[in-house]
Amino acid sequence: MARTQKKVDAVIVGLGWVGSVMAMELTAAGLDVVALERGPDRKTVPTFAYPKIADELRYAVRYELMQRPADSTVTIRHNTGQTALPYRRLGSFLPGTGVGGAGAHWNGLLWRPNAEELRLKSWIDERFGADIIPDDMTIQDFGVDYDELEPYFDRFEKIVGVSGKAGNLNGAIMDGGNPFEAPRASDYPMPPLEQTYDAVLFAKAARNLGYHPFPKPAANASQVYTNPYGMQLGPCNYCGFCERFGCLNYSKSSPQTCVLDALYQRPNFEYRTNATVLKVELAPDGKTATGVTYADAKGEEVFQPADLVILAAFQLNNVHLMLLSGIGPPYDPATGAGAVGRNYAYQMTGATSLFFKNIDFNPFVGAGANGVAFADLALSQMDFAKNGFIGGGYQSSQQTNGQPIHHLPLPEGTPAWGAGWKKAVGEHYGHSMDIVLQSTNMPYRDAYLDLDPTYRDPFGRPLLRMTFDWRPNELKQAQFFKEKAAEFGREMGADASTSFYPDGHYDTRVYQSTHTVGGAIMGTDRQTSAINRYLQSWDVHNVFAPGANAFPQNFEYNPTGMIGALTLWAARAIREDYLANPRPLM
C-alpha cells in the first residue's frame, strides 16, 4: 500500500533542463510544484568540484553521471523479426540521471532547427513532390512553426546563455554567422568563444571549398553572463572537461548554473531526489491523471497526487512512462494504429580524424561546443532528387578535449595493440584534428518503441524496447558526408586520416550520439501523434510531455535548443490557457 503525499498543483518527473525551466514557469504562475528526480542531488560544489571532476576514467569511461543499465535500460533489436536484448553496457547513447540530467553532462551545443525542418512533410511535398518520400518513411510536420517558436528560442537562449554569432538577424544576413539559419530576433547573448588552432585551419579550408564557416553556438560562456533569472556564468577556461562531466567552473550552461538556485528560492517549489516515478496514475475514466506513484530511496512506493503531470524525463523514459501508464494507445507497426512509440529516430553521425605530423594541436585545450561549422549542406540546402537521399547535416571542427583513454585517434591501419600501437600513440598524440558530422535521421514505419515482452527492470516493469536500424537513405547520407570530409583532408594536406561513419547495421557498442528522439511525437492529428502541438497528451489532458520525444524525425542540429523552446511554448499554453480551463487544448 503506497504512502500518500500531500497533493500539489503540479508534479514534474525529472529535474533536468525541461523540469527546471518548467518549474520556474509554473511556480511563477503561483502553482505548488514538486519535482521528482530518480537520481541523486548534484551541485557544482561539491559534486563537480575541482579537481575531483576532472577524472576521465571515472566520468568519461565509467560514466559516473549516467544512468546505470542495471537500474534502468532498454532492449534493442534491428527489426521486428528479432528478439531484442538488453542494452547492458552503455555505448551508442548515454542517458543521464540525477539533478541536472543530461543538461549537466552535455557539451553545450545550442542550435535552433531550420524553419523547413519543423514542417518537413509539407516542405518536401511543396518542393520535391510527395512521391520522393519512400513508402515506409513516416515524415511529419511538428505542428508548430518556426515563427511561432522564435520568441521561445530567443528566451531559452537568454536563459541558457549562448556564445555565438548571428547569421540572420531579422532577415539581414550577417557576416561571420550562419547565413542559412532561420531569422532570429536578437544576436546570441555572448560573443563567440575563442577558437582553437584546428578551428582556424578548418575555417580556412571551408572557405577555400566554397562553404560559409561560422562559430558553433556554444552554451559555454565566453565571458561573465547573468541570465534573466539572475543566475551567473563565469568565463570558460577551455579545460576540456565538458562532455560526460559537470562543469567545475560555472562556465557550461546547465540547470545547476542557469536555473536551480533561483528555483530553490521559491517557497512553492520542492524537489525530491532518488525518487523513481513508476507510473502515472489515471482517474477511472482514463481522461485525466490523478498523480504519480514513485519509489523513494528505500524502494517504498509513494503516491504523489497532483492536478497536472509534466513528463520531463529523458526522451526514452517519457515514452516508457506513457506506455506503462496507458496514456494513449500504443503504436502497432503492423497496422500503423496507435501513436505512443511511433517514429523513434536517432542521429546519423560520423567523424574523420586528420593527422598532421608537424602541427601541435594542444588537444587538451578545448571546450564542449568549441569549433567552427558550416551549414551549406544542411537539409534545407539539399537537392534530395540529385543526392538520392532525404537529409542533410552540418560538419564542424571539434576539439573538446585531449583525454587519452576514450579519444585517441590513430591513422587507419595502425595496430590496435602492442609495440606498433604504442609507437603510433607517441607519434600522433596531439597531432590530429577531428571533423565531425551531425546529420538528420528520418523516421520509418517499423522504427519504434514499445514494451519488451521478456525483460523487466528491478521494479518488475517491462523494459522499453527499441526497434531500430540504419536504412539505405541514411547510409547513403553518411557516405556523402564522409566524402566531403575527405575533401577537407585533401584541401588541408593531411598526412593521414581515419574515419568512422556507419556503413551497415546500427552498432550499439560505439558511442555516436545521445540524441535519441521521437516515440511520443507532437502533431495536429491524434491518429499519428501522441501529444498535440502544445505537448499535451491527446488522451489524458493534464499530462504534458515536452522533450525530444516530441520530434517526429530528427533534424541535423543538436536537440537542446528545440527542447527548451518547446518547454517554454508548452508552459505558456498551460499558464495562459489550460490553467483557467483544464481541458484538451485541441
Add this chain to the structure above:
Amino acid sequence: MRLKILITALALTAGSAFAADEAEKGEYIAQLGDCAACHTAPGGAPFAGGLAIASPFGDIYTTNITPDPQYGIGDYTLEEFDRAVRRGVRKDGANLYPAMPYTSYAKVSDANMAALYAYFMKAVAPVHKPAPASDLRFPFNIRFGMEGWDIVNRPEVGFTPPYDDAQLNRGAYVVEGLGHCGACHSPRNLMQAQEGYTAASDRFLTGGTLGVWPVPDLRGPESAPQRWSDAELVEYLTTGRNAYTAATGEMALVVERSMQHATEADMAAIVAYLKHIGLPAAASDKAAATGAGRSDDTTAMLTAAKPDMPEGARLYLDNCGACHTVSGQGAPRVFPNLVGNSLVLSDNPGGFIEVILKGAMMPSTRRAPAALAMPGFGDRLSDDDVAALASFIRSAWTNDAGKIEAEAVKKIREQL
C-alpha cells in the same frame, strides 16, 4: 508570500488587522536586526536557537525565541521582551551574555520594539523544544557576574539622532542600532566589550576579529566602503558580490538573511552613513597592502608556466588559476579578485587560510540567486602546500603582504 498568508490568518483569529500590520512591520525589523543570524541554527527551525557562538570563555548557545511558552518567549509581555532585547535582562531577571547585541539594540525605537514583539508573537511558529545550554567556564558561567559588566559597558537605552540629515540619521539608526554592525566590525576590549557604539568613537567599525577571521575596517581611506562607489556598496550588501569581491563566512549570512531585505531607502541610508563616517587617519588601516608602483611580473610568469617556477606559483596554477586566472583578477561577480583583496592581505590570515582549506560560498539572494561556491582544498593540500600557496598569493601581482607559516595553517586546520 506564505508568511503574509500566515500573518493574515493569525491576525484574523486575533481579530485585528492592526496586529497583522504590526507583525508585518516587525518581520522587517527582525530582518534588519538579523535575529535569525544567531537564533536560527543551520538546518534548524526558524528562531528555535541552538547555534553555538564561540567566545573566548566557552561556547554560548543561542536561545529559542519562538513564541513557545515553555521553551521560547511565549509568556513574555512586551515589557519583558523589551527588557531582554534592549537591556539584556531575561524574564527571570538573569543577565544575558553580551553575545546578544543588546548594547546595539538599546538604540531601537519603542515603535520598532512593539512591531518586533507583534511579529514574534503572532507570525513566528512556536517550537516546543529547548535550545542547548551554554557551556562557559567558571567564573563566566555565573550570570550575575554580568551585572558588573553591564554597569561598565552598557550604553543607555534610546537613540539621539546625531546629524541634521534625516538620511544620515536613518543610516546611523540601522548601522549603530538595529543592524548591530559594530558587534563584528568594531574591536573589542579585554572585557570583550565593543569599543564604541557610535561614529563619535574613532574605534567604532574599524575592524575586529571573529573566531579566526579578520573583520574588515569600514572607515579607513582604503576600506571597502570608502573606496567603492555607492552602487558597488549596495550591490555587495544586497547580493553578496560585486566587481571586486564576494561575501563569505558570516557576512554571507548577513547578506542573505538581513541586508538583501533592506528597502531601497534604508540601503541608501546605510551607504550614505558609511560614506559619511570615513576616517582620514590610516594608521590602523592594513587592508590594502597593494604595494603601489610594484611591477607585476606574476601574470607573465604564470602564463609562461615554466616548470622551474616557485612552488607557490605552481600550486596556484594547479589549484586556483582555472577561476582566478593568471592575472589573479578572476571575473567580476563570479570569481573574486585576489589582487588587493582585504581577506587575502589581512594581518590576520585566518579567514584566508580557512577559505583555502574549507572553501567558500556566496549567499543566494533575490537579486543574485546563484550560490557560487569555491571548493575546499584542505583534503588535497598539506599545511606546507597551503602556506606556500597563501604566501605566494599574498605577494603576487601587486599584493604585498607577509609570508604565512605552515604552523599557522596547522592551527586553523585543527579548528575546522
